[in-house]
Amino acid sequence: MTASPTIPPEPPASAESAGFWASPWRSRIALTLAAVVVMLGLLWLWRPWLLLPGTRPLVMQGGDPYLRALMRTISASESNVLRPYHVLYGGDYVGTLDRHPNRCESIGNGPNRGNCSTAAGRYQLLYSTWLELAARHHPRRSEDPLDATELSFAPVYQDMVVHAWLQEPRWGKLSDQLRRGQVQAVLRRLSGTWTSLGYGIENNSMSRELPRVYKMLLDDELSRTGDARGAPKDPKEKGRTANAVRP
Secondary structure, eight states: OOOOOOOOOOOOHHHHHHHHHHSHHHHHHHHHHHHHHHHHHHHHHHHHHHHOGGGSOOSSBOSOHHHHHHHHHHHHHHOOSSSGGGBBTTSOBOSOOSSOOOOOEEOOSSTTTTSEEOOBTTTTBOHHHHHHHHHHHOTTOOSOGGGGGGSOOOHHHHHHHHHHHTTSGGGOOHHHHHHTTOHHHHHHHHTTTSTTSSSSSSOOTTGGGHHHHHHHHHHHHHHHHTOOSSSOSSGGGTTOOOBOOOO
């Protein structure tokens, strides 16, 4: 009588698992996929600052969170670069901000092609505009408007001057409109000054995204102040002037 063939026992599950990692190409693929998943997760968490470097928080401390979010939204379109306070029109940078650079950079496209622009800084302020605003709102201004040519263009002063400008009566009550959710109406009103805000003459790839960007930045500003979306906790906070920090 012939002996029946012997069936070898099945390897334990741990052996199968060890066999998977024993294969060099399988382990490389698995590790590569794991690294990709981790990187995608980090990109998702850091996406506002990686994709929109111009939206980073202001240097200035204090101020109206609705206007602060608006200022960050403006720079998302006007100066969406790693060093927004130092950027010139066209993308070059300056190393010092002792005063407005006043460099007239050539305009290569758009309706003003062939001219040049002195726009500089996070809010792309023309030299003439900066002199006018600094004479009214710069913390170190003097009684003589001509002294504005020597006033510092440091990041904190860029922020403070523009924040004060946006509270001027000429714009209407921008903060109140923003509190009512009228973001597009505000962007339309400002498009005559910042022409890339979606209703001006030099729209760019960011223009149509700005209402969504504003909402994201407002949430960030309100979370920093511990406020909830809506009216301030203390009515006295609404008109409080922004505090300066050392440049």
